Amino acid sequence: MLETVIPIALTLVAAAIAMSFWRLIRGPSVPDRILALDTLYVNTIALLVLFGIHLGSNLFFEAALLIALMGFIGTVALCKYLLRGDIIE
C-alpha cells in the first residue's frame, strides 16, 4: 500500500513545487515572490519527509529542520527589508 501511495504523493508535491516556482518567476509584485519562496521551502520540507519515508532513512530530518529554520528567517528578513528598507537597524 505504501509503495503505491508514496510515488503518487511525490508527484503531487512535485507538481505543487512547480506551481509555486511558476509564481516565483511570474509574480507581479515583490511580496508575491516572497510568498512563492515561502511556499517553495514548505513544499521542499514535504518532499524531503516523503523521500525519507520512501527510503526508510532518518537522515533527512535534520535537513528538513534546517530548511524550516532558514526559510523562516529568509522570509522575515525579506519582509523586513521591504518594510523598513533595512534588515538590521
Place this chain on the structure above:
Amino acid sequence: MLEYFLSFLILTGAIFTLIGSLGLIRLKDLYTRLHGPTKATTLGVGSLLIASAIFFSTRDAGISLHEILITLFLFITAPVSAHMLAKAALHLNLKSLAKMPEDPVEEEQMQAVEEKTPMQNHIETPKTENPEPETKPEFTTQPTSPNTPTPNKTL
C-alpha cells in the same frame, strides 16, 4: 491497518499541499493568495510529518521526535510570516480586488433610522426629526436612495 492509515495521511497531506500551491496560482490578488500557502500547505505538511512520525516510531525502537519538532516550528512560523507579508504588501500599497468598505458610521445611522421608525413611531419622532435635515443631503446618493424615502413617509 496501520499502513492504510499512514497512506491516508500521506495522500491527504500531498493533496492539501497541491491545493495550497494551486491557490497560489489561481487566486487573483496577493491578499487572497496569502490564504492558500499559509493554511492549506501548512495542514498538508503537518499531516505528512505526522505520518512520518508514526512510520518511524512504529518501525524503529523509541519515538522519533524530529517530525514533531518540525511540525511545531512550521505551525508557529507560518502565521508570523503571513502577517509579515501582509504588512509588507500594505506598506507597498498593493491593490486589493476587494471593494472599499462603506462608512460604518453612516451605515449605523441608516440602520438605526430604519429599525427604529416602524417600532417606536411616537417616541422617537422628536429625536429623529433633528438629524434628518442635516444628514439627508449626504444620504441621497444612489445606493441609499431606495431606503430613505420610506422612513420619511412614515414620519
